[in-house]
Amino acid sequence: MRTIIQATGLTKKFGDLTAVAGISFEIEEGECFGFLGPNGAGKTTTVRMIHCVSPITSGSILVNGLPAGVDNRKIKAMTGVIPQEITLDNDLTVVENLMVFSKFFDIPRREAKKRVDELIAFVELEVKRNNKISDLSTGMKRRLLVARALLNKPAIIIADEPTTGLDPQARHLIWQRLRLLKNQGTTLILTTQYMEEAQQLCDRIVVMYEGKILKAGIPSRLIEDEIGREVVEIRIAEDQDARLLADLGPFACGHERAGDTLFFYCRDGHGIQKKLVELDLPNTVHRPATLEDVFLKLTGRSLIE
Amino acid sequence: MNLSRRAFLVFYRNLVSYKRFVVSTFFASLIQPLFYLVTFGIGMGAYMGQFGGKTYLSFLVPGVLISSVMMSSTFESLYGAFVKMIHERLYDSLIATPVSAEDAVTGDILWGAFRGLISGGLMMAVAFFMGVFPVSAFAGLLLTVLMVLIGIMFGSMGMIVTSYAPNFDFFNYYTELVITPMLFFSGVFFPLDNFPGWMKTLAQFLPLTHAVEISRAVYAGVYPKGLLLHLAFILGLTAVAFWFGVMRMKKRLIK
Numbered sequence: 001m002r003t004i005i006q007a008t009g010l011t012k013k014f015g016d017l018t019a020v021a022g023i024s025f026e027i028e029e030g031e032c033f034g035f036l037g038p039n040g041a042g043k044t045t046t047v048r049m050i051h052c053v054s055p056i057t058s059g060s061i062l063v064n065g066l067p068a069g070v071d072n073r074k075i076k077a078m079t080g081v082i083p084q085e086i087t088l089d090n091d092l093t094v095v096e097n098l099m100v101f102s103k104f105f106d107i108p109r110r111e112a113k114k115r116v117d118e119l120i121a122f123v124e125l126e127v128k129r130n131n132k133i134s135d136l137s138t139g140m141k142r143r144l145l146v147a148r149a150l151l152n153k154p155a156i157i158i159a160d161e162p163t164t165g166l167d168p169q170a171r172h173l174i175w176q177r178l179r180l181l182k183n184q185g186t187t188l189i190l191t192t193q194y195m196e197e198a199q200q201l202c203d204r205i206v207v208m209y210e211g212k213i214l215k216a217g218i219p220s221r222l223i224e225d226e227i228g229r230e231v232v233e234i235r236i237a238e239d240q241d242a243r244l245l246a247d248l249g250p251f252a253c254g255h256e257r258a259g260d261t262l263f264f265y266c267r268d269g270h271g272i273q274k275k276l277v278e279l280d281l282p283n284t285v286h287r288p289a290t291l292e293d294v295f296l297k298l299t300g301r302s303l304i305e
Numbered sequence: 306m307n308l309s310r311r312a313f314l315v316f317y318r319n320l321v322s323y324k325r326f327v328v329s330t331f332f333a334s335l336i337q338p339l340f341y342l343v344t345f346g347i348g349m350g351a352y353m354g355q356f357g358g359k360t361y362l363s364f365l366v367p368g369v370l371i372s373s374v375m376m377s378s379t380f381e382s383l384y385g386a387f388v389k390m391i392h393e394r395l396y397d398s399l400i401a402t403p404v405s406a407e408d409a410v411t412g413d414i415l416w417g418a419f420r421g422l423i424s425g426g427l428m429m430a431v432a433f434f435m436g437v438f439p440v441s442a443f444a445g446l447l448l449t450v451l452m453v454l455i456g457i458m459f460g461s462m463g464m465i466v467t468s469y470a471p472n473f474d475f476f477n478y479y480t481e482l483v484i485t486p487m488l489f490f491s492g493v494f495f496p497l498d499n500f501p502g503w504m505k506t507l508a509q510f511l512p513l514t515h516a517v518e519i520s521r522a523v524y525a526g527v528y529p530k531g532l533l534l535h536l537a538f539i540l541g542l543t544a545v546a547f548w549f550g551v552m553r554m555k556k557r558l559i560k
Contacts, residue, residue, distance in 0.1 A: 014560070053400050053559060072307075073403040087398035091322035100318045104311065104402035152402075 001028040004156065004187050005050060009059035012045050012211075019045040021211035022059060029155075032178075032188040034202035036195070036291075038299055041208040043191040044084060047158050050189065051079045064155065077105060080154030084161045084191075086141045088133045088148075094120065095129050098148060105152040112151075119147040123177065139170030146177055156187045163197060175200050195292040205291075207298050214298045219291050226297055227289040228253050230269035232276065234262045235283035247279060248272055256297070265289065306551065307405045315404060315412025316419070334424035338373040339431060342366065345494060346435070366432040367520035368493035370448075371455055373428050374421035375513060378456040379484060381417035382463030383476045386554075389413070390467070396558050406555040414464060414547065418456025425452040440526030447523045455516045458543040462512075464550030468557050487513045515539050 005027040012020040020042040027033045035043040048054035050061055052072040061068040063075045089097050095116060102112035120129050123143035128136060136144065142162065149157060159178065163171040178201055182188050192198055198205055199219050206216040215222060223229075232252075234244065241262060245255065251272035252264040266272050269286065276284060323330075342365060350361030389395040399409045429448070432438065439445045466479045490497075490504070491513035497505055508514045515535040522532055 051401060053397070055559060073309075073405070076401065077403045079401075081401040083394075083397065083401070085394055085397070087394040089318070089322065089395060089398075090393055091325065096321055100321055101398075101402065103314050103317065104399070104404050106403075148398075 001030070003027070004029040004064055005189075006062045007046075007050075007059065008061075010046065010049065010056065010061060011058045012042070012049060012054065013057045018211050020049070023206075023208075023211070023213050024059075025206060025213065025216065027187065027189065029187055030182070030185050031203040032182050032190060032201050034198045034205040035189070035191040035208055036193070036198055036205050036295060037191075037208035038193065040210075041299075042211040043208055044160055046208070047160055047189060047191055051081055051158055052076055077152060078155045080149035080152060080157045082142075082145050082149045082157065082159040082162045084164065086138075086145065088141055088144060090133045093130050093132055094125055094136070094144060097133070097144065098151060101148055102151050107151065115151060115153075119150055122150070123147045124173070139166050139173075142166060142170065142174060143177075146174060150181070154186065156189065157181060158189045160191050161193065162190070163192075163194065171197075195290060195295055199291050207295060209299045215294070222294050223289050223291060226294045228265045228267045229289055230266045230272075231285075231287055231289050231293055232264040232266065232269075232272055233285040233287075234264075234281055235260050236262060236281065248275055251275060258296075263293075265293070306407050306548070308407045308411055308551075309405065311404045311408040312411040312415065315399065315409050316415050319413070319416040330420070331423070331427065334373065334377050334420070335427050335431070337376070338369050338424070338428050341369050341494075342428075342432065342435065360437075362432075362435060363437045363524075364496075364521075365494065366428075366435075366437040367524040368491075368517045370425050370428045370432070371452070371516045371520045372488055372493050372513065374425040374452045374455050375459045375484070375487075375516075377424040378417035378421035378460040379463045379480075381420045382414060382460045382550075383467055383470075383479070384473070385417070386410075386413055386464060386467045387470055387473065387476075390554075390558070400558060406558045407551050409558070410464060410551045410554040411547075414457055414460040414550065417460030417463065418453050421456030421459070422449065422452045437524075439524050444523050444526050448520065451516070451519060451523065454539060454543060458512060458516075458539060458546060461543065461546035461550040464554050465546060468550065468553035487511050490514075492517050512539065512542050 003026045008024050009022050010020055010024065011018070011022045023046070035046060037043050045054060049056050049068060050063060052068050052075050056069050064078060066075055068075060089100065092100060098116040098119065099112060102116065107115065120126055123146050125140060125143060125147070128140060133141065146162070163174050166174070175197070178188060188201065190198070190201055202219060204217065205219055205222070206213045208214065215226070232248070236244070238257065241257060244262060248264055249255065252266045254265040256263040264272060273286060276286065342362070346362035346365045353361045356364050396406070396409050400406050439448055466476065470476060490508050491511045492508065493513070497508050500508065515538045518535045519532060519539070522528055
């Protein structure tokens with residue numbers, strides 16, 4: 001595997017606010033790399049610096065060996081961006097949106113026509129090809145954004161929260177398409193707040209919080225290391241904690257109280273399961289650990305505003 | 306300034322989208338100047354008799370022509386650019402491609418100039434049928450070049466305003482405090498000769514004054530030496546406003 005993106009001491013300041021605080025990471029060619037984090041963690045700012053639409057305050061990024069901030073046009077020519085917000089050209093039809101965009105990448109007209117037809121089929125928008133953007137549902141608009149990001153046959157795709165506001169069908173269609181692209185060798189960079197999305201798509205993730213990387217690694221291993229395999233949630237008043245800790249504590253590798261719930265994290269759920277049956281507690285959930293548990297453990301369970 | 310031929314691709318994008326609005330904008334950019342010509346030119350002109358050796362209408366046409374260019378290109382870079390920047394987020398998607406922020410803004414300034422040229426061209430055609438036309442085909446050609454230049458100038462000035470605008474209402478300051486007064490103090494509707502001295506001096510700082518002077522001279526086909534000063538003012542201001550407008554917008558687009 002070859003490193004396609006290398007960030008060193010990457011920092012971004014907006015006035016007094018530090019959005020990205022000196023982070024370093026490497027992304028391998030052909031992998032799907034995820035930036036996870038709550039709102040304002042610095043995910044979007046980081047990917048914006050990768051594709052050269054946000055100047056770097058200090059530190060550096062090399063994209064395919066080219067320094068971001070210097071070779072911007074070359075970097076943008078090899079990158080496809082699926083933006084967080086719907087930035088389609090409302091005055092144009094589906095086909096026109098793609099044809100006009102192909103010009104920005106210097107794709108010859110004949111080639112562009114062929115590619116636009118292929119991409120419209122790829123995102124299943126054939127029936128809407130001559131409709132205006134206002135006729136499309138949110139899911140269709142997002143699919144068109146995917147198609148638009150692929151016009152230049154990018155080596156790197158940056159998907160900034162690509163499924164925000166979508167229903168499950170539309171979300172799964174986008175995931176399928178992104179996986180297909182990854183299987184064809186495209187490097188995928190994903191930012192998301194949806195842990196399921198990260199688990200579905202990412203080979204490696206970093207969890208960002210307040211501009212810093214808290215943890216980095218392979219999703220399944222992060223879950224195992226931070227949480228264990230299983231989680232028991234017990235909705236019970238706080239004054240019961242001491243009793244439950246005495247009963248269940250020995251079977252768990254960690255616990256946490258958050259609001260109305262006491263969490264136990266376990267490597268092996270058998271022991272705790274037996275004990276739970278014995279105690280016969282109401283309002284208890286016993287389930288596999290997910291990335292969401294890791295995320296909440298690292299970034300805190302209270303609201304972030 | 307990272308400017309490339311891709312500015313013309315942004316212009317092309319506008320052209321593709323324009324075909325849907327072409328009829329309504331023709332109408333819109335024609336109606337106000339046409340009112341000026343009919344009400345002032347024919348209505349008032351009838352009471353004025355000869356006006357410096359010619360009809361009032363023929364005095365009026367070169368000025369109204371330039372002010373319609375000013376209006377069109379100004380509005381394109383105020384409201385047009387603001388919608389693209391804030392509401393449609395179009396600039397964001399442009400600068401994610403090899404198009405630079407400078408290309409995108411320049412393409413839109415050129416587009417504003419083109420819209421100005423259409424407005425001015427329509428005025429020229431209407432005036433033609435009212436019996437007022439440039440002295441020669443060459444003069445007509447020069448006027449075309451002048452309209453593009455004036456469009457770039459006002460488009461660039463508008464971009465500076467847009468780069469500071471927090472919302473649409475902000476534009477009222479510019480249109481009501483700069484553009485509208487300029488329309489009345491730049492010799493479009495009457496000569497500046499009867500203004501007191503300080504107002505005459507003030508008028509010399511208004512870009513529209515110089516544009517109208519050139520337009521009037523070209524229409525009549527007389528080119529006094531003083532014209533070069535007017536042209537120098539226009540060229541200088543255009544260069545400064547263009548540079549400043551593009552760089553200010555870039556700062557706002559690339560954060």
